[in-house]
Amino acid sequence: MNPSIEPLYDKQITCTFCSTTYPTKKVRSRFTTPVVTDSDFCTYYKVERYDPVLYNTFVCPSCGFTSTDQFSPWFPPGTKREIKSNLVDKYRTQDFSHERSLEDAIHTYKLAVYTATLKKEKSVVLAGLYLRLVWLYRKLDMKEQEKRFMRLTVTSYERAYSESDRHSTEMNPLKILYLIGECKRRLGEHASAVFYFSKVIQQKNTVFDPKIVELARDQWYQTREDQKLQRSLAQ
Incomplete structure (x- = not known):
């Protein structure tokens, strides 16, 4: 360089x-x-x-x-x-x-x-x-x-x-849904996060963005684990 x-x-x-x-x-x-x-x-x-x-x-x-x-x-x-x-x-x-x-x-x-x-x-x-x-x-x-x-x-x-x-920028609908879910997960709103990650996975054939779908699956599982941990700590 x-x-x-x-x-x-x-x-x-x-x-x-x-x-x-x-x-x-x-x-x-x-x-x-x-x-x-x-x-x-x-x-x-x-x-x-x-x-x-x-x-x-x-x-x-x-x-x-x-x-x-x-x-x-x-x-x-x-x-x-x-x-x-x-x-x-x-x-x-x-x-x-x-x-x-x-x-x-x-x-x-x-x-x-x-x-x-x-x-x-x-x-x-x-x-x-x-x-x-x-x-x-x-x-x-x-x-x-x-x-x-x-x-x-x-x-x-x-x-x-x-x-x-919403299609007028580089942000496609799946990415928007994913980011809503991820922000909600980070805010501790687990049920809502799962809902949005599920919407990404359900719409995988609508917009071709396999990376986002894979991320949504990963974070869906992570959020489920977070929910289980939260419930066990509350008992």
């Missing part, structure tokens, strides 16, 4: 709201060496400071509009006015174009959640932001915050599953 190549590089972003062009950091793929991945897809890297999740958000230094690649370029009627009055007019300039810590990344994801809410982004986009906040808080070992955002993840994915446009 060429020692002169920096792990982080600048990518130019044009703000969807105010059209300002600004740099944001991204990680070169050769430096993102995964070590292990949790059952909800939280990935740990050989060098954690080069976790790509830290740099998925783009924060405009001029107006504060914060987005990801999953945001739609379209603004529903009235949302630009809401964004201007509730975000842009109150924004104090912050620079996130440098290397980010976990805390920096959390701040940017919360800005993205606020922006997405004002912009009325699809529930599946909002759920993805919440899920990444779950991962970031897990890496900081902040369990209460992790659980808080896990509940928000579940709510948004449940809403996304009921929306007919």
Whole structure:
């Protein structure tokens, strides 16, 4: 590996709201060496400071509009006015174009959640932001915050599953169902988790995603074991 190549590089972003062009950091793929991945897809890297999740958000230094690649370029009627009055007019300039810590990344994801809410982004986009906040808080070992955002993840994915446009992103229906089940399992809601894992297995012929079906089977058995243990401890 060429020692002169920096792990982080600048990518130019044009703000969807105010059209300002600004740099944001991204990680070169050769430096993102995964070590292990949790059952909800939280990935740990050989060098954690080069976790790509830290740099998925783009924060405009001029107006504060914060987005990801999953945001739609379209603004529903009235949302630009809401964004201007509730975000842009109150924004104090912050620079996130440098290397980010976990805390920096959390701040940017919360800005993205606020922006997405004002912009009325699809529930599946909002759920993805919440899920990444779950991962970031897990890496900081902040369990209460992790659980808080896990509940928000579940709510948004449940809403996304009921929306007919859920196919418009890389998140297929089976993956959404699986993540709802896995989040519920981690929250200790075992019966509900089993229900969602079962739905994945039952719909295996609807969407071709054998990896997700296999994960759902594994977690279905794991949840059953968790239920047995919980019952034995309660006796």
